[in-house]
Amino acid sequence: DSGVTQTPKHLITATGQRVTLRCSPRSGDLSVYWYQQSLDQGLQFLIQYYNGEERAKGNILERFSAQQFPDLHSELNLSSLELGDSALYFCASSVGGDWGEQFFGPGTRLTVL
Amino acid sequence: SQQGEEDPQALSIQEGENATMNCSYKTSINNLQWYRQNSGRGLVHLILIRSNEREKHSGRLRVTLDTSKKSSSLLITASRAADTASYFCATDAGTALIFGKGTTLSVSS
Numbered sequence: 001d002s003g004v005t006q007t008p009k010h011l012i013t014a015t016g017q018r019v020t021l022r023c024s025p026r027s028g029d030l031s032v033y034w035y036q037q038s039l040d041q042g043l044q045f046l047i048q049y050y051n052g053e054e055r056a057k058g059n060i061l062e063r064f065s066a067q068q069f070p071d072l073h074s075e076l077n078l079s080s081l082e083l084g085d086s087a088l089y090f091c092a093s094s095v096g097g098d099w100g101e102q103f104f105g106p107g108t109r110l111t112v113l
Numbered sequence: 114s115q116q117g118e119e120d121p122q123a124l125s126i127q128e129g130e131n132a133t134m135n136c137s138y139k140t141s142i143n144n145l146q147w148y149r150q151n152s153g154r155g156l157v158h159l160i161l162i163r164s165n166e167r168e169k170h171s172g173r174l175r176v177t178l179d180t181s182k183k184s185s186s187l188l189i190t191a192s193r194a195a196d197t198a199s200y201f202c203a204t205d206a207g208t209a210l211i212f213g214k215g216t217t218l219s220v221s222s
Contacts, residue, residue, distance in 0.1 A: 002155060033210075043156075043201065043212040058209050090155060099143065099205035104155035 003027065004105035006091050012111045018079040021108045023091030025072055031055070031094045032074040033102060034066055038087040049074055050097035081112045117145075117202040117213035125219045132189040134216040136202030137182075145178055145185050146203045146210070156201065159187075192220045 003026035025032050034046040045058035049068035068074045088109050092102040117138045126132055144163045148156040162169045162178045169176045175188040199215040
């Protein structure tokens with residue numbers, strides 16, 4: 001158990017819909033990272049937040065957005081969903097804002113029908 | 114992007130044998146990390162090697178880094194069935210952690 005929690009575990013929705021994925025980092029970790037894992041693209045970095053502020057941006061679509069709240073939990077919002085958005089979404093956390101060891105949550109499996 | 118590329122894509126061995134997987138990358142890095150993922154689950158950090166280090170050990174794991182060749186290798190000695198998983202290298206070039214596509218290791222008893 002990494003100490004990172006993600007909800008929900010599974011999410012099934014329809015094209016065009018909007019969903020919110022939630023992540024709670026390990027106690028004491030200030031950074032939260034979001035990743036998308038699919039069979040064709042592999043594990044893709046989406047976005048990083050550090051102590052409430054956006055720190056780095058990766059291959060995140062404009063339809064996707066994220067935020068980190070004062071209690072350090074984070075939410076990833078996915079809107080206007082397409083079939084191709086079906087994937088595993090992971091949240092990871094770390095103590096600092098650099099790119100050292102990251103602790104991954106169990107993931108949210110999103111299926112868009 | 115300077116994504117790491119693991120080789121081989123898949124590896125099947127018997128319990129007790131050693132498993133070696135390789136990672137190549139394209140640009141200068143601050144560190145290189147190896148992660149393990151059991152089917153459909155979250156990644157678990159195994160080891161981090163910094164750009165000024167050449168070799169690192171952790172239990173049955175041995176990692177080498179050759180920055181001149183932009184490559185790294187992960188050796189798992191005396192493999193067990195529980196080592197069956199996908200293994201990913203991840204490179205830090207300062208702006209993100211970039212993961213390769215992974216090596217799927219299957220250890221049979």
